[in-house]
Structure formats: structure tokens, C-alpha cells
Amino acid sequence: MMPHPVSLTAPPTMSRLGLGCWPLAGMTRHGITRDDAIATVAAAIDAGITHLDTAYCYGEQGESERAIRSAMEGRPRESVFLASKCGIHWEAGRQQTVDGSPTRLVAEAEESLRRLGTDHLDLLYLHAPDPSIPIEESAGALAQLVTAGKTRSVGCSNVSLEQLQQFAAACPTSACQMPYNMLQRSLEERFLPWCQLHAIGLVVYWPLMKGLLAGTMARDRQFPQSDSRHKYPMFQGEEFQRNLDFVDALAAIATRLETTIPAVVLSWTMQRPGISSVLFGATMPSQVSANVPALTCTLDAPALAAVDEAYRARGPVAGRRAVR
Numbered sequence: 001m002m003p004h005p006v007s008l009t010a011p012p013t014m015s016r017l018g019l020g021c022w023p024l025a026g027m028t029r030h031g032i033t034r035d036d037a038i039a040t041v042a043a044a045i046d047a048g049i050t051h052l053d054t055a056y057c058y059g060e061q062g063e064s065e066r067a068i069r070s071a072m073e074g075r076p077r078e079s080v081f082l083a084s085k086c087g088i089h090w091e092a093g094r095q096q097t098v099d100g101s102p103t104r105l106v107a108e109a110e111e112s113l114r115r116l117g118t119d120h121l122d123l124l125y126l127h128a129p130d131p132s133i134p135i136e137e138s139a140g141a142l143a144q145l146v147t148a149g150k151t152r153s154v155g156c157s158n159v160s161l162e163q164l165q166q167f168a169a170a171c172p173t174s175a176c177q178m179p180y181n182m183l184q185r186s187l188e189e190r191f192l193p194w195c196q197l198h199a200i201g202l203v204v205y206w207p208l209m210k211g212l213l214a215g216t217m218a219r220d221r222q223f224p225q226s227d228s229r230h231k232y233p234m235f236q237g238e239e240f241q242r243n244l245d246f247v248d249a250l251a252a253i254a255t256r257l258e259t260t261i262p263a264v265v266l267s268w269t270m271q272r273p274g275i276s277s278v279l280f281g282a283t284m285p286s287q288v289s290a291n292v293p294a295l296t297c298t299l300d301a302p303a304l305a306a307v308d309e310a311y312r313a314r315g316p317v318a319g320r321r322a323v324r
Helices: 036-048 063-071 100-114 135-147 162-168 191-197 238-257 260-271 285-296 301-314
Strands: 019-022 051-053 081-086 087-091 094-098 125-126 154-157 175-179 200-204 275-281
Touching: 019 285, 036 051, 036 063, 036 285, 051 275, 051 285, 063 081, 063 100, 081 260, 100 135, 125 200, 135 154, 154 162, 162 191, 162 275, 175 275, 191 200, 238 260, 238 301, 260 285, 260 301
Parallel strands: 019 051, 019 275, 051 081, 081 125, 125 154, 154 175, 175 200, 200 275
Antiparallel strands: 087 094
């Protein structure tokens, strides 16, 4: 069955560069205060980054969504594109639980609206498929939320192509959110072409791959057990060194264009055909400012060719996480 013929029709306020609001919850980075989170969101909006991406589970008590609400005080609701997700929640002991049952999805979406202080979202994703619930049932619940006026559009996140196809066949689907960056490009094989063919916008996260592509990591950097990056082979041993060789090539491109490495990385990602918006994380206004140059950076043909050559020279990239 083919998906419904729905295209990504976002309000004008949706920006190609978006703020991923997971770090603001303070669950993966210590010392993030509520004031930090609010100031970071405000800085993004003031810089023209009006796409705010959050989720019901971004914080045990919805800290991310609550920070957005505070940052939005005194601003018109339509000045931002609000995207949230449902289907994952926390239980006692910080136990993350996936629940895609229709009743749970509707309840989480309504709680997110209360936390955000709005009567509608611009985009609501199924955060992740629930293996115990047919994805078509989860999609049906989100479709009902569109009918009820609780969200303008629906998407899904962290799915396989086959799951996306099943979801889109059951519910008009505007967007899909997946990890993608210069070094992790498997979406280009089948996933991205299918989304383009069926007018489903691809919103991507991890464009800077947890700081790896930001150009600030020393070659002797060690990641403690408290830092999730210690689980990723991309940050270990020879793989880490080869990735930093790739970043050195990006530095040369940035120097020629008189810009920054993050600007090169984010601009390259935004320029990829089929990419609707690129999300970056931040926990303070200065980190937002560091990424703003991407909004005015356009890579020319020599720069794009240099990226391709560096990628070929890098060779096959290790997977996301080490095998336990």
C-alpha cells in the first residue's frame, strides 16, 4: 500500500537549522540549570533558529518542554515551529520505556501541550516504534490528534524504511527524523530516496556527531564512563584518529571559505537534497552563537568536492555503538 500523498508544508517560521532540545533536559550533561535552558532557547529564536525540537521524555518531568514555554513568554506562538514526540517515557530509576499504545500516545501528546502552554503542535512524531504494538496502530492515534487539531502534521522517528512505509500507509506523514551526518550516511542508499519520492521531509539529528565534527576535540581526548561517547567506536583508538583526520580536511575547507568547521558541516548537511531541517544541540547561548554562521554559509563546488574526497579517503566508518 502506498503512503498518503502528503508533502511537508511547514509554516514560514520553520527554519532549515533547528535546535534539538534533548540536552536541555540535563539528563546526559551535568550542571544544566533551568535558566541555562531557557536562555539557550531564547538565543536560538533571537538568531532566527525558529524550529524547536523536543519530546515528552526530554527530562523526567518534561524539563525541555517547560524551558521552551518559559522562553516563549511574550512571543507570538506562530513565531516558532514547535515539534515534539510521544511514545517514550521514564519510569522509576530512570528506566526508559517505549509505549506506542494509542491511549498512551494521546495522553503524552496532551501533557506535552500543557507543558508547552499551547493548544497545538506544528509537528508530532512517534518517537520510536513499540515492538509490542503494530506501528499502524500508533500511526492511527497520531492521525486522530491531527483531526482533533492537536497537531498540524505527523511524523515518525528512529524507524527502519519498512517501518516508515507501514506508518505512512496508515497515516498522512509529513516528516521523518533520523540520525545523519558526514560520516554516517547510510540513509542515502534507500531511505532518503524513498522519502524524496513520497514527499516526506527528512529532519536529521547528530549532524556534528556529538561534537566529533565540531573541530574542537584533541587527539588524546579520553571519555569517562559517565560520558556516553565512550561506547562509540567512532571515538576510540584508530577510528577516532581517522575521524580527526577527516575533521582536519574540513578545517582546510573552512579556512578557505573564511568560516568555521561547524558552519561547513551544518551547511553541507542543509544542502543535501531531501533534507528539510538539521538539528543541533546546545546547552548555553554561546553554543547557539557558534552554529549561527551556518545560516549564511553556502559551500561552493570546490568545497563540496573536497568533502567528497575527504570522505573517500576516510574509508568505511565504524558503527554507532560498540557491541556489548
